[in-house]
Amino acid sequence: MVANSAYIQNMDVSQDDLVLQNAELVKRIAYHLVSRLAGNVDVDDLIQAGMIGLLEASRKYDASRGANFQTFAGIRIRGAMLDEVRRSDWTPRSVYQKLRKVTEAVRAVEMRHGRNAREIEVAEELDLTIDEYHKVLRDATTCRLFSLEQTQGEGSHTQPSGEIEPGPQESAANAEFRTALAEAIEKLPEREGLVLSLYYDEELNLREIGEVLGVSESRISQIHSKAVIRLRARLGEWTS
Numbered sequence: 001m002v003a004n005s006a007y008i009q010n011m012d013v014s015q016d017d018l019v020l021q022n023a024e025l026v027k028r029i030a031y032h033l034v035s036r037l038a039g040n041v042d043v044d045d046l047i048q049a050g051m052i053g054l055l056e057a058s059r060k061y062d063a064s065r066g067a068n069f070q071t072f073a074g075i076r077i078r079g080a081m082l083d084e085v086r087r088s089d090w091t092p093r094s095v096y097q098k099l100r101k102v103t104e105a106v107r108a109v110e111m112r113h114g115r116n117a118r119e120i121e122v123a124e125e126l127d128l129t130i131d132e133y134h135k136v137l138r139d140a141t142t143c144r145l146f147s148l149e150q151t152q153g154e155g156s157h158t159q160p161s162g163e164i165e166p167g168p169q170e171s172a173a174n175a176e177f178r179t180a181l182a183e184a185i186e187k188l189p190e191r192e193g194l195v196l197s198l199y200y201d202e203e204l205n206l207r208e209i210g211e212v213l214g215v216s217e218s219r220i221s222q223i224h225s226k227a228v229i230r231l232r233a234r235l236g237e238w239t240s
Contacts, residue, residue, distance in 0.1 A: 018058040026050035035205045046081045053080030107233035137225045184234040192227035
């Protein structure tokens with residue numbers, strides 16, 4: 001049985017008990033996350049990192065704050081796994097450099113024309129053929145966390161809600177970012193917006209989205225990459 005705040009308030013539950021009672025939660029999060037990352041991510045590595053996150057959660061949990069332990073621990077577990085993936089990301093620096101150039105090109109084209117940039121326009125801005133541009137998008141799939149989870153800066157994912165309260169300025173900035181992100185998503189081309197919705201809202205992986213839309217997983221990966229590049233281009237104030 002998963003421990004919750006009421007249980008902890010009425011029983012003297014040790015840190016070891018909390019870890020044992022919630023070990024299955026670590027596995028569930030790991031298998032869910034690995035289905036959404038690159039195929040070379042080892043689920044055992046995620047589980048190991050998640051167990052460390054669970055141990056930290058058991059040490060820092062304060063039932064008086066009112067949060068359910070499973071909710072509190074889940075945030076830290078998932079954050080620890082994402083940090084582990086980032087640490088083990090062997091994507092060549094050249095790939096990130098190319099992606100930054102693509103982002104800058106998309107921003108320039110859209111500012112110039114006041115509409116969604118077309119693939120051929122971005123390729124021409126970069127002085128690339130359309131095939132070379134598509135290769136850059138394919139290379140983007142090697143960036144394991146090339147997703148909306150990295151759109152707002154490069155800070156750690158491990159700070160759990162309720163442990164350190166954000167200050168007024170940070171809260172306001174986060175609210176402004178979420179508003180800007182929502183507006184940018186609404187202006188995406190229809191298919192890009194649909195892929196993001198299925199990926200982040202419905203939590204389907206790329207293969208499942210391909211089955212829904214009747215196209216290959218590689219094509220969905222390309223659409224996802226284009227969508228996130230476009231969002232990063234439009235949210236330069238937060239991603240620069």
